[in-house]
Amino acid sequence: MSSQAPAPLRKRLPAKPLRTMAVGIGTILVLVFGDYAYGTLTSSARIDGDPGDAPAEVIVHLPFEPQRYHVNELRNYGTYHRREDDGGVRLRSVSPRNLERLGRLFWIERVEIVG
8 A cells, every 4th residue: 555645735736817817816906996995095185174072064175076866875875965166066054984984085185164
């Protein structure tokens, strides 16, 4: 009876399929979580002013003309008041937590606290 030790894992599994699979998984992770990660990393730079502890009135500036979808999404964070002349959207009663969440949205250019 001959006793042979099993081959090391590196010899049993080819490297190219593993690399291909790792690149594929990495690509999927970037596509799924990339916008959230980018928004989280850059959120503090998007919020202008001191949020304080009370709900605030804010103007959300977008790098494009807001459509109905964007206004409806912004309503999840505060009470919609009106559109500004410069294309911004004014929200009332935005809590500090929702202000933080607004800053994480990658499609928002800047959040200005006005009151």
